[in-house]
Amino acid sequence: MDLTVTTAELAGAASALVKLVPGRLIDPVLSGLLLTASPDGVAVAANDRERAAQVSRSAVVHTEGRVLVPARPLADTLRALEQEQVRLVVEGSKLAIRAPGARYALPLLDADVHPGVGTAPAVAGSVAGAMFASALSTVVLAASRDDALPMFTGVRIRSEGDRLVLVSTDRYQMALASLPWSPAGSPVDALVPASLLGELARQLPSGPVTVHADRDRFGLGWAGALVTTAVLDGSFLHESKIHLSDVDTVVTLDADALAGAVRRVGLYADARRVLLVEIGDGEIRLRAADQQAGEAEESVKSTVEGGRTGQAYQSRFLTDALRCFAGREVRMEIQPGMRATVFSSVEEVEPSVRYVVMPMLPPR
């Protein structure tokens, strides 16, 4: 293999793959990047048997070939280089990275035992990348990070006619987002690891993204790139609608104003980090008290309809919920007792997002 490529382009591709496919410490081969040089350019791929990703970049290919090299050293070297062009050439048992005045050489790993690029599941439909990224960045907030209960670490992605619906929960909070969807195959219903979706939300382009799915795998594709993952096992989240039986208080207010108050009053919360939300006339009051930290009270202007049902919440859940509605008016639908409060946008926006927070017992 021997090729010349724009440094920044290959550096971007290698860094993206390192973030999408973390690899397995136990097997260096599964932490490798597979470089394939063909007349079309260079394809870079990673596959740790659970997750797989591939990207293509244009390159001037002097000699075709295929090599497997350690991913992180390649990505780090390319990113640190200041030269605009870089040459990658196999020299004996090494892949040399050459730029004027400099040579770096990475050991070649055994490409024959690597699982390869992998095949893509069938196309199920397509979405707008920017909107999908926005929806993903919202729902990953409510997913659990506790690997002991894998099914709560996923986001359920399901097609419902011309909408794609995303749901996640860690049992204390739940996020729902939906967005327009152009179906082009079988319906989608998959539980996808939230950690991968969080990274994809950062990497997705704003243009069209194809959704790939079969029984075992889920994937996203866009210009020259394809990322797939094994799906999680779990069918706990069959609801994509929230049934509110007993809303007696509806509060609408500026999400950022409330988020600011939560941040400040949260400094005074007790060991459980619980804030009390009291409903007043044309305002809500946040309160917190802790024997050591002191006490705090802050009012936020609001439109209040219905009753006067206050609740107590963990400040972290309020912060996450409000982040989904930054810069907008948010509606809080409050049910009495230990029943959920639903946050939604007053204005209709796409993706449509609802965030559900379970109340806590108020501080004594």
Place this chain on the structure above:
Amino acid sequence: MDLTVTTAELAGAASALVKLVPGRLIDPVLSGLLLTASPDGVAVAANDRERAAQVSRSAVVHTEGRVLVPARPLADTLRALEQEQVRLVVEGSKLAIRAPGARYALPLLDADVHPGVGTAPAVAGSVAGAMFASALSTVVLAASRDDALPMFTGVRIRSEGDRLVLVSTDRYQMALASLPWSPAGSPVDALVPASLLGELARQLPSGPVTVHADRDRFGLGWAGALVTTAVLDGSFLHESKIHLSDVDTVVTLDADALAGAVRRVGLYADARRVLLVEIGDGEIRLRAADQQAGEAEESVKSTVEGGRTGQAYQSRFLTDALRCFAGREVRMEIQPGMRATVFSSVEEVEPSVRYVVMPMLPPR
């Protein structure tokens, strides 16, 4: 106590004190901020018996008084507030922080057992703040962070006629800086904790700074602010000159070009993080090799005088040394054998800085 003050000003003062005087977990009183309201405004002070700091801010004082409150909650609350003005008023056993629509209350601590503001050691002279900050940020790099050997965690600050000389070492590297000094009292010779000096380098104003010193304490003062600390015990660093007995190779080159090469080639260094520097004709070559990571070689254009003595160095020490000369030409004076290499600026600049790095045995 009852006063109204500009939020950002008091927030800045409280945050600065929290960083300068970390306090003692074991005694909440020593982690407190002492607020004193007088017709002149408000003075904020911290004193954990080892370090002490005080700043003054203008304020509209409605009622004079003095209170002690937990430092970090006060600083965090002030920093999070969006209102331009804030009122601090004692209400019972609390200090209330009031802004429109909001009230936060901190418990009062027992001010009578607090060591108070403390007295300043006598003035010994003065320096230009910006230049002193630059010199401090350089010498703290070479100080040790290992509290097991306290004398290496300090910077020796000594007056020599009309120069103030700063020296630090962790035994593997050494930094020397000197700058113009206007003496105004007894000579200074103190070993001052590097961690405090690092924070002071960030906080010092560009204008004049007075240096205070006596046998037990060292301090810096500037407009309305005074920071003092107990000095460390240790008189190991009596040399402020470096005697180079056997320099046989002098290399001059662009510090940033070398720093970039160290960063890239360092990715390929072995477990000891050692880089080999070889002297060529009109260039130096950096080399590193590791069985797992691969190998790297990079040339940097240089002016070479004298012999061809190469050395091996820890990449971290090279990075620290070169940071002191960023944007400038640097001179490396290399001695053969296990003798020190001295880095200095080709152009004469203030503060004058020399950085000494001990070589390592070359990689086998």
